[in-house]
Amino acid sequence: MISEKLKNQLIGIVGAERYKDDIETIIAHSYDAFVVESKADAVIFPVSTDEVSQIVSLANAHDIAITPRGEGSNLSGGTIPLKGGIVLSFTKMNKIVEINTPDRYAIVQPGVINGDLQKALAREGFFYPPDPSSFTFSTIGGNVGENAGGPRCLKYGVTSDYLLGMEVVLPSGKVIRIGSRNVKDVTGYRLTSLFCGSEGTLGVITEITLRVVAKPEAVKTILAVYNDLDDTARTVSDIIGSGFVPAAMELMDKVVVNHVEDAAQLGLPRQAEGILLIDVDGDKVAVERQMVRIIEKVRANGAIEVKEAKNDEEREELWLARRSAHGVLSQLAPNCMTEDATVPVSKVPTMIKGIRAILDKHHVKAGVLAHAGDGNMHPV
Template structure:
């Protein structure tokens, strides 16, 4: 598809040093953190909106598939170039263009790493709340494409809640801007909500204006240890149902805890059937009062021990345990599938029971990790896709997990997206009319279907 003339035109835009076509180098762009892969014909590394626009103009004219990519941390296959073509890696567009704390916004390019932005803002006493588990590697552009969440999103909201404006290159190469630097702006359609979470199927984001907020005055973190997983889950429903909104409320079951300990030796209690990592932040007096109530509820539901992080180092140690869970669980087998079915918080105990029953019935090693405070369940399935019989059991188990979530008015994805992983399950959550409407939007914006083809729409 990419003949010598097209390659030469593309090389003219980015230069030979930012055009990758060696087979061994292309392999690095053929996969993300999901189990599918496809090698692109070419990888380009643009450094400006103008270069992205020029590339898309050629791709549009020639009908070449284009898949935008950030750090490749997607765990739903969203950045896999399933139809080959061009991968547009945006990691060179990594500048923080402006930080205006008096006006509470920052402007960044899509290749800025979330953790780097957090470090920059912290120097000025501010932060950007969305914090996906991969925040030390994942890019803001990827976070926007997937509408990423994270532990803090229980209290603070997800990526779309912080996107003030976007600069986007359309499939035709045309550059559009929408939104502004103002928190209040109802001028026309709120297009940021359409593009945020669109997984690169509508346009390529080249500049992002984000709302930022002051760092909280105080923060406290505890680890509640349980001998019963049902009691662990019941505490979650009780805390949220009481009206308290922690900054984070994370759940880990025994399988995950022991996987973390086997790998990292952080000091988590191996005997625990369930752990809750709870963080409260805000004004000192309110933090003290809320944490006291949370501890009382934890003990009332049978917590055997409540451990408070007394220092920043102890707090970081607890969060290291939580954030490393996916990585260490992935060491248990050649492949690790991470789902994120989400249910109303009151049904978290029910979903945990169902997941455990499904794991036993299908003879699968499934660890349960959850942003439990907002009902976002992350079953971690250690598997080997080369074992066809086992993979069939994994697929059947996944389907049952999603079906159970739907019975509780849940959803297929709370933050990971659809990508390749959950396209077949879409009819569970969206009726024919809704899917047709999404297809009409795609057809209107991308009539040739060249942007991230083969995905959920």
């Protein structure tokens, strides 16, 4: 519990308008996209590292738990205040501090939305590869806390692969800087990797330096349609086993396809038992050549139809189907459980069969989503 004296001290740091303990705010910050809920005693909205340092120092002295929070979009319960105490909301620390394209880095506060950073970088001809399905509303701080990936991680990797440096407030309130702005920084321990994925358990991240990448010259997207889910899965292992590395390769089964089509009416093939959404990017000539070979693989593995996006609008429409899938499925029942398991790509067909067998055995209704190219399965 937060005593009246401690409350007044905290208000002295951030002001009464950014210290909230009304029931509406408490409840709004008691859950995320997981199924567990727990209430904090207060929600505080800092605007600077100095404020965070003072808050953490006071909380430490009074043995009060702190839970850092971005937009609460994660599926693992990482922002649920299980021990009460203080939720530190970083929604007001949402500035893009610097974009430096010659040196290929961006510096952001933790509350910056991934999609907003993408838009800012796009104007400079660059992009930030990690793209979780929640990129339009999840924060960079949250992405770091969870080591988020996304469809593009097949080719480009996950959040930890793009962390150059960060500013962190330790549990004592001490502020440290780790890493640097340099692409090569090999002196000492790689502490950025230690903090990435730690979900706020090691310290509170207040600034992040990210490596950014020049946008590829060309992107091609296809939708491959199958009347057999096993054929869909086999295509994945065949493409990857042949040495191709698409930018993204996503799988959706019939359950997912039909519920997304019910909600969004995108013209998805309702009769399909499985579909693959495949992106290839890079040099224009290389992209054309690689996509021809991938389409050959797709057809050889039983695809009954292959649709190629003719322009950016069609491409975005296809990706809207994938990115909206979890949101659509989560509205079908009071509780929605999402599993997150990864297997070697060669085992994707076996994994898909195993998932369906388990669901059938226990009479559980679920759809199967997958970052199929890297073997990452999401039964929902």
